[in-house]
Amino acid sequence: MSITITLPDGSNRQYDASTTGYQIASDIGPRLASAAVAVTVDGEPYDLHRPIDRNASVSVITENTEAGRHVIRHSAAHIMAQAVLDLFPGATFAIGPAIDDGFYYDFSVERPFAPDDLNAIEDRMAEIVAADQPFERSELSIAEALETFADHPFKVEIIKGVDADEGVAGDTVSTYRNDGFLDLCRGPHLPSTGRLKAFQLMRAAGAYWRGNEDNPQLQRIYGTAWESKKALDDYLNMLEEASKRDHRRLGVDLDLYSFPSELGAGLAVWHPKGGTLRRAVEDYSRRTHAAHGYEHVMSPHLAKADLWETSGHVNFYRDAMYPAMELDRGSHGKGQDYFVKPMNCPFHILIYKARSRSYRELPLRLFELGTVYRYERSGVLHGLMRVRGFTQDDSHIFTTEEDLADELQRLLDFVLMVLRDFGFDEFEADLSTRPEKYVGDPDMWERAEAYLASALETADLSYQLAPGEGAFYGPKIDIHIKDALGRRWQLSTIQVDFGQPENFELEYATNENTRKRPVMVHRALLGSVERFIGILVEHHAGAFPAWLSPVQATVVPVADRHNEYATAIGDRLVEAGVRVEVDTADETVGEKLRNAITQKTPAILVVGDNDVENKTAGVRMRGEDKEARGVPIEKVIADLVELVAPPR
RNA sequence: GCCGGGGUAGCUCAGGGGUAGAGCAACGCACUCGUAAUGCGUAGGUCGCGGGUUCAAAUCCCGCCUCCGGCUCCA
Numbered sequence: 001m002s003i004t005i006t007l008p009d010g011s012n013r014q015y016d017a018s019t020t021g022y023q024i025a026s027d028i029g030p031r032l033a034s035a036a037v038a039v040t041v042d043g044e045p046y047d048l049h050r051p052i053d054r055n056a057s058v059s060v061i062t063e064n065t066e067a068g069r070h071v072i073r074h075s076a077a078h079i080m081a082q083a084v085l086d087l088f089p090g091a092t093f094a095i096g097p098a099i100d101d102g103f104y105y106d107f108s109v110e111r112p113f114a115p116d117d118l119n120a121i122e123d124r125m126a127e128i129v130a131a132d133q134p135f136e137r138s139e140l141s142i143a144e145a146l147e148t149f150a151d152h153p154f155k156v157e158i159i160k161g162v163d164a165d166e167g168v169a170g171d172t173v174s175t176y177r178n179d180g181f182l183d184l185c186r187g188p189h190l191p192s193t194g195r196l197k198a199f200q201l202m203r204a205a206g207a208y209w210r211g212n213e214d215n216p217q218l219q220r221i222y223g224t225a226w227e228s229k230k231a232l233d234d235y236l237n238m239l240e241e242a243s244k245r246d247h248r249r250l251g252v253d254l255d256l257y258s259f260p261s262e263l264g265a266g267l268a269v270w271h272p273k274g275g276t277l278r279r280a281v282e283d284y285s286r287r288t289h290a291a292h293g294y295e296h297v298m299s300p301h302l303a304k305a306d307l308w309e310t311s312g313h314v315n316f317y318r319d320a321m322y323p324a325m326e327l328d329r330g331s332h333g334k335g336q337d338y339f340v341k342p343m344n345c346p347f348h349i350l351i352y353k354a355r356s357r358s359y360r361e362l363p364l365r366l367f368e369l370g371t372v373y374r375y376e377r378s379g380v381l382h383g384l385m386r387v388r389g390f391t392q393d394d395s396h397i398f399t400t401e402e403d404l405a406d407e408l409q410r411l412l413d414f415v416l417m418v419l420r421d422f423g424f425d426e427f428e429a430d431l432s433t434r435p436e437k438y439v440g441d442p443d444m445w446e447r448a449e450a451y452l453a454s455a456l457e458t459a460d461l462s463y464q465l466a467p468g469e470g471a472f473y474g475p476k477i478d479i480h481i482k483d484a485l486g487r488r489w490q491l492s493t494i495q496v497d498f499g500q501p502e503n504f505e506l507e508y509a510t511n512e513n514t515r516k517r518p519v520m521v522h523r524a525l526l527g528s529v530e531r532f533i534g535i536l537v538e539h540h541a542g543a544f545p546a547w548l549s550p551v552q553a554t555v556v557p558v559a560d561r562h563n564e565y566a567t568a569i570g571d572r573l574v575e576a577g578v579r580v581e582v583d584t585a586d587e588t589v590g591e592k593l594r595n596a597i598t599q600k601t602p603a604i605l606v607v608g609d610n611d612v613e614n615k616t617a618g619v620r621m622r623g624e625d626k627e628a629r630g631v632p633i634e635k636v637i638a639d640l641v642e643l644v645a646p647p648r
Numbered sequence: 649g650c651c652g653g654g655g656u657a658g659c660u661c662a663g664g665g666g667u668a669g670a671g672c673a674a675c676g677c678a679c680u681c682g683u684a685a686u687g688c689g690u691a692g693g694u695c696g697c698g699g700g701u702u703c704a705a706a707u708c709c710c711g712c713c714u715c716c717g718g719c720u721c722c723a
Contacts, residue, residue, distance in 0.1 A: 104718095112651060112652055113652080114652080114653090115652090115653075202717095203652090203653095203717055203718075204651090204652065204653095204717090204718085205651070205652065205717060205718030205719070206650065206651025206652065206718065206719060207651080207718065207719045207720095208650080208651095208719055208720075211719065211720065212719095212720085213649080213650070213719080213720070217650060217651060217719080218651095218719095219651075219652085220651095220718070220719080222717090222718080248715095252658095252659070253659090259714095259715085261655095261696075261713070261714045261715080264713095264714095265713090265714070265715090320721090320722090372723090374722090374723085376721085376722085377649055377650095377720080377721085378649070378714090379649065379650070379651095379718085379719080379720085380649095380719095380720075380721070380722085381715095382716095385723090386721095386722080386723085387723095390723065392723065490722085490723075491723080492723095493723075524723070526723090527723040528723040529723095530723085531723055532723085556682095556683085558680080558681065558682050558683095559680040559681055559682095560680060560681095561680075562680095586679090586680090587681095587685090587686085588679090588680090588681055588685080588686060589681060589682060589683065590681085590682095590683070590684060590685065590686090591684085591685055591686080592683095593682095593683050593684060593685095594683095594684040594685055595684090595685090596684095597683095597684055598684080604683080606682060606683060607682090608681090608682050609682090610682085611682095618682070618683070620683060625683085625684090626683090627682090627683055629682080629683095
């Protein structure tokens, strides 16, 4: 019997009903055949050697694509599990998917894996790869599978689970066998273990079964696998580059901030240079908000428990709040509980409520660089990226529902402008819609979701829908940026809130002198200033755009006798608004230059005899290894003034 | 919080029951130098904190703090 195979280019080929993806790939070309790791048949992933027995559209998955690497990594996970089960008698295995950049597998073992164990496992994996064992697919009924995996309780749970997605489809499950190792798996897999060309185990860690702390903790091993040794090396180099850019390391090298253990976990102090950087960021934020119709407000760090009860935080957010402090306790009576603020919104609401509001003053945009404190569990703290006290560029917009669409559009334009000004130009957005538990009118929700979507479309921002992921009080947009290493960070968030205006009974007077309830929008552009600066440091690898650099220019005198001239130039630059250092250290030019380069100073001015005589300087810009000699000092100053100008 | 690995000079790290080590940084002296490390010298440590074992603890044991990698959550 003959079947018709349709290829992605629309062409058709005739085959026997027992053909395989490998056969088809080979007919197209030998190079494709050797790069192929699997195929899709009418969109469904198939092993290369799994027979295709019907008319279908087939496309070949090659090893150098994300889909291809997914297959490679999934097979690598199997081979690792096989090695672990070989080496650790009594071990049982749970789940082992491919993930971004690699794979992991979770095991239940008698003792946690030690670093040396990973080497042994890697060696065993290499043997399995060398043996080039074919992966063989077969299908079992649920009953057969339960019997087959009776010794592996986590597999049994997966087989029984209706929602589980690991190889479960209808009445049967598929398994893959290579040599003596059998795993429950949906596939597809590489044709054989020998096709795993480049892999490395990365680390072991504890992980809860299904990510739930109430479940037993398993031992997870992370690995990475690639289509070639070169691709693996590139990835390892990227990790190396990332660790060189680590904001915690650069924080020390560039003297920006530190995390003294005397302070406590998750708390940072800002050194003068970090303080300067942070002030540049915050000044920019204040300036641009003022220019975009925001009014600056300020609020204290504490408020009475009553306020947090009205706002719902005590009910919904208490886990992340610091415990209450009882103040003003009299000699017999009970005092008043106060909470440190985890959010700024209730304060801004109180400002709104301070007097009656008219439709004429809406949208009212209240802005604050508000420092909030959230209790984060000790294990999750991470440099500036995850701290226990941080400052949000926070704003609450009070608007009529009629103005909401326009306001969201303006807001999104503003967000993108700000992120671009800091050097980010790749964005992705998530639109999170109404969850099962929600407050407010469903029609209003739908309208707000539509406004958010249309704002995204008008801004030409690609976005993913996250159905049901909105907060209970309103839908939201989250904006992610991609940094210089291609990593994705969530920065901005725009959240519509139907709940708080209700909680606080907010109103405004309409043009007909009736009372209506405003809609609130919570939004933060940089998110947390601390975290944002951590991301900036890593994105720019510490070589900040000149307007953000703590030191924008360093003046290097060639010898002692040029110190006076160098200092005079420094004074001129300070007057012109440039952040400058004059390096009069008793060192060679080479050493002083090296220090300034290591500190990633945007501009270095070297001055010697010729410069003193001619009122010039040698100018060496960051990233260039050729300098300009004898530049007239007036031009140097004018150029630097231009260089350090903020984007707006 | 849980699992694993760490904490020795400002930084990066070696050492491992019996007088605490290196490189860089710092400080001093000499050198006065034209685009990525001048030379010589000096100083610097309750070996994270507390308790225990021991004639003796940085080293072994216990507890705590803190950092790193994960789990979970999010700015």
